Amino acid sequence: MARHYDKIIIGAGLYGLYAAAFCARKNEHVLVLEYDAAPFQRATYINQARVHMGYHYPRSLTTAVKSAGYFRRFCEDFGFCVHDRFDQVYATSEKFSWTNAEQFREFCRAADIKCLETSPDRYFSPGMCDGAFLTEEYTYDAKILQKYYEDILSGNKNVDILFDARIRSIRKDGAAFCVSLEDGTIFDTSFVLNSSYASVNQIIDKTEGIDKNFFDIKYELCEIILCRPSELLKDTGITVMDGPFFSIMPFGKTGLHSLTSVTFTPHVTSYEGRPTFHCQQGLESDEKGCSPGALGNCNTCAHRPASAWPYMSRLADKYLKPEYAYSYVESLYSMKPILKSSEVDDSRPTAIRVMSESPTFISVLSGKINTVYDLDEYL
Amino acid sequence: MKEKKFISLVIYLHNDGAQLEHFLDQVLPVCEKKFEQFELICVEDGCCDNTMDVLRKYIAQNNLTIMVNVVHMSFFHGLESSMNAGRDLAIGDFVYEFDTVFVDYDPAIITDLYDKLLEGNDIVAASGRKKLRLTSRLFYALYNKTSKDGEKIGPETFRLVSRRAINRVKAMGLHIPYRKAVYKNCGLRTATIGYDPEGGRTSGKRGVSSERTSLALDSFIYFTNVMERISTIVSGSFLLFSIGMAIYAISDIFNKNKPVEGWLSTMIFLSLGFFGVFALLTIILKYLSVILNLIFKRQQYLISDIEKIVNS
Numbered sequence: 001m002a003r004h005y006d007k008i009i010i011g012a013g014l015y016g017l018y019a020a021a022f023c024a025r026k027n028e029h030v031l032v033l034e035y036d037a038a039p040f041q042r043a044t045y046i047n048q049a050r051v052h053m054g055y056h057y058p059r060s061l062t063t064a065v066k067s068a069g070y071f072r073r074f075c076e077d078f079g080f081c082v083h084d085r086f087d088q089v090y091a092t093s094e095k096f097s098w099t100n101a102e103q104f105r106e107f108c109r110a111a112d113i114k115c116l117e118t119s120p121d122r123y124f125s126p127g128m129c130d131g132a133f134l135t136e137e138y139t140y141d142a143k144i145l146q147k148y149y150e151d152i153l154s155g156n157k158n159v160d161i162l163f164d165a166r167i168r169s170i171r172k173d174g175a176a177f178c179v180s181l182e183d184g185t186i187f188d189t190s191f192v193l194n195s196s197y198a199s200v201n202q203i204i205d206k207t208e209g210i211d212k213n214f215f216d217i218k219y220e221l222c223e224i225i226l227c228r229p230s231e232l233l234k235d236t237g238i239t240v241m242d243g244p245f246f247s248i249m250p251f252g253k254t255g256l257h258s259l260t261s262v263t264f265t266p267h268v269t270s271y272e273g274r275p276t277f278h279c280q281q282g283l284e285s286d287e288k289g290c291s292p293g294a295l296g297n298c299n300t301c302a303h304r305p306a307s308a309w310p311y312m313s314r315l316a317d318k319y320l321k322p323e324y325a326y327s328y329v330e331s332l333y334s335m336k337p338i339l340k341s342s343e344v345d346d347s348r349p350t351a352i353r354v355m356s357e358s359p360t361f362i363s364v365l366s367g368k369i370n371t372v373y374d375l376d377e378y379l
Numbered sequence: 380m381k382e383k384k385f386i387s388l389v390i391y392l393h394n395d396g397a398q399l400e401h402f403l404d405q406v407l408p409v410c411e412k413k414f415e416q417f418e419l420i421c422v423e424d425g426c427c428d429n430t431m432d433v434l435r436k437y438i439a440q441n442n443l444t445i446m447v448n449v450v451h452m453s454f455f456h457g458l459e460s461s462m463n464a465g466r467d468l469a470i471g472d473f474v475y476e477f478d479t480v481f482v483d484y485d486p487a488i489i490t491d492l493y494d495k496l497l498e499g500n501d502i503v504a505a506s507g508r509k510k511l512r513l514t515s516r517l518f519y520a521l522y523n524k525t526s527k528d529g530e531k532i533g534p535e536t537f538r539l540v541s542r543r544a545i546n547r548v549k550a551m552g553l554h555i556p557y558r559k560a561v562y563k564n565c566g567l568r569t570a571t572i573g574y575d576p577e578g579g580r581t582s583g584k585r586g587v588s589s590e591r592t593s594l595a596l597d598s599f600i601y602f603t604n605v606m607e608r609i610s611t612i613v614s615g616s617f618l619l620f621s622i623g624m625a626i627y628a629i630s631d632i633f634n635k636n637k638p639v640e641g642w643l644s645t646m647i648f649l650s651l652g653f654f655g656v657f658a659l660l661t662i663i664l665k666y667l668s669v670i671l672n673l674i675f676k677r678q679q680y681l682i683s684d685i686e687k688i689v690n691s
Binding site: 095096125126127128243244263264266267268269308310311314315318 | 470
């Protein structure tokens with residue numbers, strides 16, 4: 001006999017748990033299925049931890065304005081995990097940038113976001129950057145956020161979370177979906193939310209009876225480096241933007257900084273419909289394995305690539321003054337899906353697709369934490 | 380023990396499909412042996428042959444693990460601008476600039492350059508001792524005779540530049556129209572290692588000659604005062620000539636010569652008029668040379684894309 005839930009949510013990242021808490025408040029009975037053994041093991045934790053204000057999208061004003069709109073709301077709702085006491089500096093590189101200082105200034109004015117001009121000489125070697133701006137942008141701490149969700153969900157009668165879940169199929173059966181797991185457990189529901197981020201297409205592939213409308217994405221295996229900042233860098237985040245540059249900024253409230261670069265953070269890219277990588281070889285049959293059909297956790301994988309620290313640190317050193325020093329602590333790896341349509345104008349739209357109605361199947365794909373509110377109208 | 384310093388190799392590619400594989404075969408093993416970490420930056424300057432295919436194939440076949448980035452120039456820019464773009468992208472402590480992928484040297488020289496640099500030179504060049512074309516010889520001779528700082532330049536196959544030299548050149552706020560000359564002008568120590576070209580092979584390829592001519596002329600204007608001097612001499616001699624004419628005309632008055640009616644006033648007017656014109660020209664030339672320096676600072680190249688090639 002299949003157990004019934006009002007909603008089944010796939011993936012215990014921020015989007016999944018936000019949706020679970022949201023529905024539980026409406027007194028709906030929900031189940032969260034998670035591949036890993038704990039929530040927030042992948043992209044929610046392993047990213048720049050930026051609460052976007054929109055500065056990142058100087059070539060897509062709509063994305064920028066939308067980010068800015070959700071920024072306040074996120075900071076109010078999740079203020080406990082947000083670190084806001086640092087100077088966030090955005091700079092435009094003298095060379096290779098798709099946006100120059102003047103254009104960035106114009107863009108900030110148009111998007112109506114804070115942008116105070118400061119001297120590039122304060123942070124950068126001579127001739128590297130033609131503009132530097134103090135901006136308002138924060139960072140969130142995924143571990144604190146995880147604790148928060150664990151606290152409010154664990155005591156909640158309306159929410160069940162099943163870890164290490166291996167979904168076999170999601171079959172449309174009349175007005176319901178029948179979700180069966182590899183171990184034989186079967187659930188039924190009239191509403192499935194697919195918030196599995198990098199695995200979004202693989203989950204869609206497990207459906208039966210609805211149109212498999214895959215997202216057109218490429219997959220990048222990304223590395224975030226955590227490093228210990230010098231005294232001077234401690235309360236400063238620096239992003240050299242729009243081109244082959246880098247960012248070094250506080251990583252939540254950990255006291256560490258994350259170092260990423262556009263060129264060196266992605267290690268390998270897969271343009272296949274299903275994420276196919278060299279490093280998956282020999283892992284397919286493993287229980288915790290990884291295959292084009294089901295991605296493992298890159299961060300705990302034995303095959304994770306060697307760190308690009310020599311490259312990323314060199315790149316940052318080339319720009320930064322020597323006072324802004326930092327030292328290596330560790331590397332985190334995660335898979336990042338990127339919608340192919342967003343390359344030219346650098347927008348990062350939150351894609352929400354209703355793939356079936358009554359029973360409902362919704363897939364969400366978003367690279368930004370503070371656009372989680374986009375889900376509200378669908379739940 | 381491999382060297383710990385991070386090295387960037389910047390290579391210039393313009394329809395070099397035939398040479399590229401040989402170059403990579405020769406150079407990469409030497410670098411792999413000598414350096415712990417290095418990156419390869421290929422500047423693709425309007426290639427319309429199979430250069431990029433050769434590169435991609437090479438990376439895939441040889442399982443290259445080093446970082447390879449390609450700067451695609453928007454359209455054909457020529458050697459100097461393109462190499463500036465490549466060097467600007469490089470992140471290494473030391474940057475090798477290969478102006479050509481034609482190899483007529485023993486690859487071991489690459490490490491010699493590095494050792495020489497560590498001796499305290501900021502720029503080290505490798506120069507083939509081969510017979511130059513007449514035009515090149517003429518250019519270097521004239522350039523070295525008239526250059527403002529007295530540093531001599533010569534033919535170079537490739538060079539190694541320290542980050543310090545790159546920063547210095549940047550801090551001088553100059554655009555770099557001719558790298559050789561700017562490096563020599565930056566005030567840091569430079570050295571040259573000569574080698575005897577192997578096997579009498581020739582690259583069979585020369586730069587686009589109109590490009591070379593215009594670069595030569597530009598270099599004279601930027602780094603030597605030969606043009607300034609020529610123009611000063613020309614306008615100066617015309618200045619003297621018109622003064623002479625004026626004196627001759629005035630002396631006629633006292634010698635009581637009776638030239639044709641009206642000749643005297645015409646000549647005096649003309650000589651004074653031309654005097655004014657040439658005096659003004661001399662001043663304008665000075666202004667032009669100042670304006671020239673300001674134009675140096677413009678954005679000097681356009682790239683269409685920067686691509687990372689990975690072996691997946």
